Amino acid sequence: MVWDNLRAHHAATADRRFETLLDTARADDFSVTAGEMRLDYAKTNIDTTARDLLFDLLDQTGLAAKRDAMFTGAAINETEGRAVLHTALRNLDGGPVMVAGQDVMPDVLATLARMEDFARAVRDGSIRGQGGKITDVVNIGIGGSDLGPAMAVRALAPYHDGPRCHFVSNVDPADIAGVLRRCDPATTLVIVASKTFTTIETMTNARTAQAWMAQGVSDTGAQFAALSTAADKTAAFGIDASRVFGFADWVGGRYSLWGPIGLSLMIAIGPEAFRAFLRGAQAMDQHFRAADWHENLPALLALVGIWHHQICGYPTRAVLPYDNNLNRLPAYLQQLEMESNGKGVAMDGTDLAVASGPVVWGEPGTNGQHAFYQLIHQGTGIVSCEFLIAARGHEDALHHQHQLLVANCLAQSEALMRGRDLDSARASIADKFTGDELDRQARHRVFTGNRPSVTLAYPQLTPFVLGQIIALYEHRVFVEGVVLGLNSYDQWGVELGKELATALQPVVEGRAGLDGKDASTAALVGFLQRHGV
Numbered sequence: 001m002v003w004d005n006l007r008a009h010h011a012a013t014a015d016r017r018f019e020t021l022l023d024t025a026r027a028d029d030f031s032v033t034a035g036e037m038r039l040d041y042a043k044t045n046i047d048t049t050a051r052d053l054l055f056d057l058l059d060q061t062g063l064a065a066k067r068d069a070m071f072t073g074a075a076i077n078e079t080e081g082r083a084v085l086h087t088a089l090r091n092l093d094g095g096p097v098m099v100a101g102q103d104v105m106p107d108v109l110a111t112l113a114r115m116e117d118f119a120r121a122v123r124d125g126s127i128r129g130q131g132g133k134i135t136d137v138v139n140i141g142i143g144g145s146d147l148g149p150a151m152a153v154r155a156l157a158p159y160h161d162g163p164r165c166h167f168v169s170n171v172d173p174a175d176i177a178g179v180l181r182r183c184d185p186a187t188t189l190v191i192v193a194s195k196t197f198t199t200i201e202t203m204t205n206a207r208t209a210q211a212w213m214a215q216g217v218s219d220t221g222a223q224f225a226a227l228s229t230a231a232d233k234t235a236a237f238g239i240d241a242s243r244v245f246g247f248a249d250w251v252g253g254r255y256s257l258w259g260p261i262g263l264s265l266m267i268a269i270g271p272e273a274f275r276a277f278l279r280g281a282q283a284m285d286q287h288f289r290a291a292d293w294h295e296n297l298p299a300l301l302a303l304v305g306i307w308h309h310q311i312c313g314y315p316t317r318a319v320l321p322y323d324n325n326l327n328r329l330p331a332y333l334q335q336l337e338m339e340s341n342g343k344g345v346a347m348d349g350t351d352l353a354v355a356s357g358p359v360v361w362g363e364p365g366t367n368g369q370h371a372f373y374q375l376i377h378q379g380t381g382i383v384s385c386e387f388l389i390a391a392r393g394h395e396d397a398l399h400h401q402h403q404l405l406v407a408n409c410l411a412q413s414e415a416l417m418r419g420r421d422l423d424s425a426r427a428s429i430a431d432k433f434t435g436d437e438l439d440r441q442a443r444h445r446v447f448t449g450n451r452p453s454v455t456l457a458y459p460q461l462t463p464f465v466l467g468q469i470i471a472l473y474e475h476r477v478f479v480e481g482v483v484l485g486l487n488s489y490d491q492w493g494v495e496l497g498k499e500l501a502t503a504l505q506p507v508v509e510g511r512a513g514l515d516g517k518d519a520s521t522a523a524l525v526g527f528l529q530r531h532g533v
């Protein structure tokens with residue numbers, strides 16, 4: 001019923017120019033400030049009727065109760081029978097969080113303290129490589145065991161005062177070979193990051209790194225650490241328990257940056273800055289739990305997303321950070337959002353009644369402006385855009401460049417909204433063309449406008465603010481998942497490809513025949529074999 005009402009309201013208002021709604025009152029009403037961040041969603045076609053209906057969706061799905069169930073350790077990941085408690089990893093005050101009758105916080109805080117001791121020792125040289133102080137850290141992991149720390153180390157580059165950090169994820173040997181070539185085994189720490197410690201890409205790369213390390217040092221294990229839930233497997237790999245940082249199955253891979261998977265980040269920026277990062281996320285958790293939906297950043301961001309994708313039917317969402325250090329954020333959010341909400345089956349096993357989550361993509365501004373913004377402004381489809389912008393960068397001496405960056409960010413959302421009509425297009429080139437040619441040329445310069453965007457603004461990309469931003473997106477994914485009625489915390493959709501790859505490996509290597517393979521795959525294997533695979 002609410003969905004129908006939303007669709008009907010969209011149909012009735014779709015042709016309206018939403019710019020006409022915009023005045024000072026709307027700019028204030030359709031933006032929310034929480035902590036240090038401001039989310040502006042005034043440049044959308046959402047009006048108060050649409051917004052009220054969207055709030056009805058939240059009530060209809062019982063969001064408040066489901067949110068509380070998540071924070072208090074209920075097994076809301078129903079297909080795997082697990083709690084979802086990445087929030088416990090940043091519960092720095094240590095108030096009890098119960099899972100199956102047991103408080104998980106003592107273990108969480110003890111692991112955090114062990115990570116801090118380890119990170120400090122690597123940073124100050126009391127844990128050394130066999131050739132001296134650790135100069136390089138190589139994190140080997142994939143998916144959530146890579147994207148989070150890789151994104152955050154990049155994002156917090158201005159705070160990076162520890163050893164160099166490298167990230168190896170792809171099973172393509174070009175990835176690890178390129179990194180190891182730049183490192184000295186005698187002063188490198190290899191961190192094998194894998195929740196399961198079975199992921200074939202990670203384990204293959206870890207063995208390659210082990211062999212590389214053996215060429216340079218006598219005790220390879222002494223320069224390895226592991227981040228995993230599987231203590232038996234890390235021991236079998238030869239990593240001493242004192243260098244293994246474990247976590248529980250209630251931390252999903254794509255939500256794991258806050259705990260041991262964040263070790264490379266902690267080594268890079270130091271334990272104090274890492275705590276500030278956790279505190280930022282914790283502040284967002286507290287906001288999400290306490291704020292009324294009208295003032296609730298994650299809820300509002302989720303509702304804007306639902307309006308644009310499930311109601312308006314815009315197929316993709318572009319994340320456009322005007323913050324170069326967030327250049328891995330779109331990739332990080334691709335996993336967070338698409339692995340969480342890219343599902344066609346509802347929690348109860350029935351087909352999803354509405355569209356699953358959107359395609360998420362993006363690049364930092366201003367680079368994207370000179371690449372794909374053409375389509376965003378004049379393509380036949382509409383892309384909902386999400387801009388991120390800091391008031392200040394970290395390059396004080398170049399603040400004028402930062403101001404130019406800000407101007408570009410604001411100009412884009414304005415251009416998307418306003419567009420340029422035929423008359424102004426004509427006027428802009430009236431000195432160059434006349435008659436029919438003027439008309440023809442002018443049409444190419446028309447921007448339809450009326451294209452929506454939201455802007456997330458913050459003072460500066462500090463560890464605290466980054467923590468807030470990432471937790472905001474995590475909770476947005478949660479809200480969207482609840483409203484869509486699916487389980488955001490499993491990822492069965494990645495399994496089939498893994499199984500088939502395992503079966504195809506001996507075929508590719510020529511140790512097994514092509515029996516049962518389809519004609520296209522067989523022909524491709526044949527081509528690659530003839531060319532030396």
Ligand SMILES: O=P(O)(O)OC[C@H]1O[C@](O)(CO)[C@@H](O)[C@@H]1O
Binds near residue numbers: 194195197253254
């Ligand atoms: O940390 P692991 O167990 O190696 O898994 C890596 C990634 O693989 C996935 O399970 C998907 O294949 C992700 O969800 C996860 O982040």
